[in-house]
Amino acid sequence: MRLTVITEADGEVAAVQEGYASEAPKDAEYAVIVAGEGQTAHEVEVxxxxxxxxxxxxELLRTVAAHLAR
Known part of the structure; x- marks a missing residue:
């Protein structure tokens, strides 16, 4: 599954959203998560x-964190 994941500076998962934020439709209203100051956005397949x-x-956070640690 394609996920957008936001992590804190220490690597802790802060947010997860199904789909890649970069692929959100531009011609329709669509909400995506974005990284704030000190955070990092990742687009991963898990x-x-x-x-x-x-x-x-x-379980979701643990699975995503384990995937990012690879």
Whole structure:
């Protein structure tokens, strides 16, 4: 699954959104997450179930953090 992930300066995952923010439609209203001061945005592909809503929040964050650590 394609994800946009925001991390804090220490590498801790701050936010996760399904899809790549860079691929958001430009001709329609569409909200994406963006990195703030001291944060970093990542666009990654992670092996997850069909919908991230099926995962407990802790499991999602742990899985994404483990993927980023590679």
């Amino acid at each position: 092996d997850l179930p069909e919908s991230i809503g099926e995962l407990a929040p802790e």
